[in-house]
Amino acid sequence: MTVPLRAQHIRKSFNNRPVLRDISLEVRPGTFAVIAGGNGAGKTTLLRILAKLVKPDDGTILIGEKDLWAETDEVRRHLGFLSHNIYLYDELNALENLRFTARLFGLKNYQSRITLVLQKLRLYHRQFDPIKTYSRGMQQRMALARAILHNPDLLLLDEPFSGLDESGVEIFTAFIQEFKAQNKSAIIVSHNLRTGYDLADVLYILDDGRIGFQERKQDITYEEYHTEYRRILEAER
Amino acid sequence: MRQIFAILWKDLQLEMKTKESFLSMLTFGLLILVLFNFAFDLTPEMKRLITPGLLWITFLFSGILGLNRSFSLEKENMAIHGLLLAPVDRGLVFFGKFGSNLIILLVTELLTLPFFLLFLNMPLFEHFWWVLGIIVLGTIGFVSLGTLFSAMATSTKLREVMLPLLLFPVSTPILLAGVACLRQILSGEPFTTYRQWFSLLVVFDIIFVVVPSLIFEYAIEE
Amino acid sequence: MNSKYEDVFYRDNLATKLLGYLVLFAMFVSFLLIAWYAPVERTMGLVQKIFYYHVPSAWNAFLAFGVVFVASILYLTSKDRKWDILAYSSVEIGVIFSLIVLITGPIWARPIWGVWWSWEPRLTTTLILFLIYVAYLLLRYFSGESNQTANFSAILGIIGFLVVPLVYTSINWWSPEAQVHPQRVGLGPHMLVAFFVSLFTFTLLYVYLLIRRVQMAYAKTAVDDLREQQSE
Numbered sequence: 001m002t003v004p005l006r007a008q009h010i011r012k013s014f015n016n017r018p019v020l021r022d023i024s025l026e027v028r029p030g031t032f033a034v035i036a037g038g039n040g041a042g043k044t045t046l047l048r049i050l051a052k053l054v055k056p057d058d059g060t061i062l063i064g065e066k067d068l069w070a071e072t073d074e075v076r077r078h079l080g081f082l083s084h085n086i087y088l089y090d091e092l093n094a095l096e097n098l099r100f101t102a103r104l105f106g107l108k109n110y111q112s113r114i115t116l117v118l119q120k121l122r123l124y125h126r127q128f129d130p131i132k133t134y135s136r137g138m139q140q141r142m143a144l145a146r147a148i149l150h151n152p153d154l155l156l157l158d159e160p161f162s163g164l165d166e167s168g169v170e171i172f173t174a175f176i177q178e179f180k181a182q183n184k185s186a187i188i189v190s191h192n193l194r195t196g197y198d199l200a201d202v203l204y205i206l207d208d209g210r211i212g213f214q215e216r217k218q219d220i221t222y223e224e225y226h227t228e229y230r231r232i233l234e235a236e237r
Numbered sequence: 238m239r240q241i242f243a244i245l246w247k248d249l250q251l252e253m254k255t256k257e258s259f260l261s262m263l264t265f266g267l268l269i270l271v272l273f274n275f276a277f278d279l280t281p282e283m284k285r286l287i288t289p290g291l292l293w294i295t296f297l298f299s300g301i302l303g304l305n306r307s308f309s310l311e312k313e314n315m316a317i318h319g320l321l322l323a324p325v326d327r328g329l330v331f332f333g334k335f336g337s338n339l340i341i342l343l344v345t346e347l348l349t350l351p352f353f354l355l356f357l358n359m360p361l362f363e364h365f366w367w368v369l370g371i372i373v374l375g376t377i378g379f380v381s382l383g384t385l386f387s388a389m390a391t392s393t394k395l396r397e398v399m400l401p402l403l404l405f406p407v408s409t410p411i412l413l414a415g416v417a418c419l420r421q422i423l424s425g426e427p428f429t430t431y432r433q434w435f436s437l438l439v440v441f442d443i444i445f446v447v448v449p450s451l452i453f454e455y456a457i458e459e
Numbered sequence: 460m461n462s463k464y465e466d467v468f469y470r471d472n473l474a475t476k477l478l479g480y481l482v483l484f485a486m487f488v489s490f491l492l493i494a495w496y497a498p499v500e501r502t503m504g505l506v507q508k509i510f511y512y513h514v515p516s517a518w519n520a521f522l523a524f525g526v527v528f529v530a531s532i533l534y535l536t537s538k539d540r541k542w543d544i545l546a547y548s549s550v551e552i553g554v555i556f557s558l559i560v561l562i563t564g565p566i567w568a569r570p571i572w573g574v575w576w577s578w579e580p581r582l583t584t585t586l587i588l589f590l591i592y593v594a595y596l597l598l599r600y601f602s603g604e605s606n607q608t609a610n611f612s613a614i615l616g617i618i619g620f621l622v623v624p625l626v627y628t629s630i631n632w633w634s635p636e637a638q639v640h641p642q643r644v645g646l647g648p649h650m651l652v653a654f655f656v657s658l659f660t661f662t663l664l665y666v667y668l669l670i671r672r673v674q675m676a677y678a679k680t681a682v683d684d685l686r687e688q689q690s691e
Contacts, residue, residue, distance in 0.1 A: 399601070406587050459606070
């Protein structure tokens with residue numbers, strides 16, 4: 001695949017209230033895009049559209065060279081999505097949940113993959129405990145496990161660090177770096193500007209449904225980024 | 238397809254761990270039976286007459302509980318999105334859910350049957366296999382439509398109330414055919430006396446398993 | 460968004476106004492025929508004339524649902540909201556006509572057969588149809604306007620329509636004693652004329668109400684679109 005994701009002129013309204021007005025962005029292999037923005041700016045909606053969970057009113061999305069919406073569901077194999085909800089079953093344990101995901105994705109010989117993922121995310125020792133007994137941080141790591149189990153090429157992460165303690169953030173970051181080293185890409189929505197800045201190759205700020213700011217990290221300092229962010233948020237009020 | 242079994246098995250696993258659907262359906266069914274016995278002063282002849290109807294009413298009402306639960310489980314943690322993110326044909330998702338709902342309800346019905354024997358002297362053993370067959374046929378159509386509608390109902394504001402509103406009017410043929418067949422069977426009448434009702438059940442099942450599987454995707458996608 | 464709804468059909472125009480007057484005229488003529496041209500029925504008396512409103516209302520109720528069925532299928536296959544609008548407009552009109560059937564039925568039945576209600580196949584099927592209509596409206600009312608609601612409504616429209624023949628068959632076989640409803644009534648030639656005029660008039664009324672309701676829905680959509688543009 002040459003270009004993992006190219007989205008053009010995405011528009012979306014809910015009940016006649018426009019949420020995304022004209023979004024275009026491109027993510028190259030091995031790069032991370034970080035999207036920031038105030039509440040209600042449309043970040044979560046954008047991610048859900050890119051994950052093929054919600055259909056946009058307008059616009060095209062290409063994954064690789066395939067049109068996300070024209071293709072069959074096979075295109076979902078390339079995507080991994082992490083959201084505010086963990087998308088897992090409380091009463092089942094980690095092993096059962098991941099086995100279910102593996103079967104849905106039709107993975108062969110999934111047991112070794114499950115073990116690997118659980119170990120990487122330091123959940124292996126609790127794999128036989130129901131998810132409802134996990135701490136918030138562990139549940140978040142479990143959600144990541146679900147998202148990456150099928151080895152996607154593009155990760156869509158909505159505030160992946162929320163609920164994580166320090167060691168959780170460490171585990172997460174280590175994983176993300178490894179992911180990048182495989183020449184894979186990610187689009188990350190983050191409220192934490194510092195973390196977002198560190199991870200990013202390209203920085204975006206959504207402003208009332210449009211891209212209000214777009215810059216490569218190498219072209220801007222953190223302070224400048226921070227200032228720009230405050231400016232946009234102030235203007236929104 | 239393997240994915241159908243994956244979904245089916247996952248649902249059964251969940252049910253086996255919590256037993257919530259099963260216990261609430263069974264209890265509710267028994268309650269209906271008991272209340273009926275108290276509310277109506279039943280002579281043996283009356284018991285014989287109302288058994289087919291009461292059986293189906295009990296099954297339909299308690300079935301609603303299980304159907305509601307099946308999708309409310311998916312709403313916790315929005316696990317349904319985990320399903321939607323996977324490259325699974327939505328029709329297969331339907332069959333997985335349909336299968337697990339069917340198994341759970343059939344098991345509940347089987348366990349409720351002895352109580353019909355107990356309270357209403359239903360001649361269960363003489364005609365067991367025929368009775369079972371009719372129950373299975375009727376339950377298939379009910380669960381199929383119920384799976385489709387409960388997927389919709391859990392996404393609306395009225396939630397639990399919406400499902401009976403949607404499901405009961407369209408289940409009328411099942412109720413009538415199921416009762417008519419049982420009435421004939423329990424009276425020892427031959428198949429020819431209820432053959433047309435039987436065919437109605439079969440036709441109903443075929444149409445209302447195929448059609449929901451085709452349009453299920455519109456019930457769960459956003 | 461506006462361009463989708465600019466078909467001439469969907470805006471108030473001269474043709475619709477003329478149709479309205481035609482319907483008014485037809486109803487007037489129909490009433491005259493029913494009141495004076497058609498004779499009073501021998502056994503049932505004056506109350507039998509309800510039949511001229513009862514049956515065409517039933518026809519409309521089922522016709523409306525047929526339209527709902529087709530519109531629902533078209534909506535799911537094309538995703539064009541105009542079919543969704545057609546579907547729920549037809550539901551709103553259909554529910555009224557089915558209610559008329561359920562009211563005129565007992566009014567007719569009580570003096571003739573002594574009971575307010577009988578579980579007669581056609582009447583009962585209309586009752587089930589009414590319940591499905593109501594469920595449709597409740598589903599819509601408690602869900603708000605969205606693609607999901609339109610999808611759900613279409614599903615109900617399709618399933619509901621497919622079920623109705625089976626409902627009718629099952630009730631029809633159920634108990635022969637419930638057959639107090641006249642099945643094939645012998646109608647004299649004057650009565651036939653009055654009946655078919657009434658039937659035609661009612662169908663015209665349905666079409667007119669449907670067009671008007673759809674136009675209202677589009678007017679609302681246009682207003683909402685303007686609001687959306689304003690906030691951009």
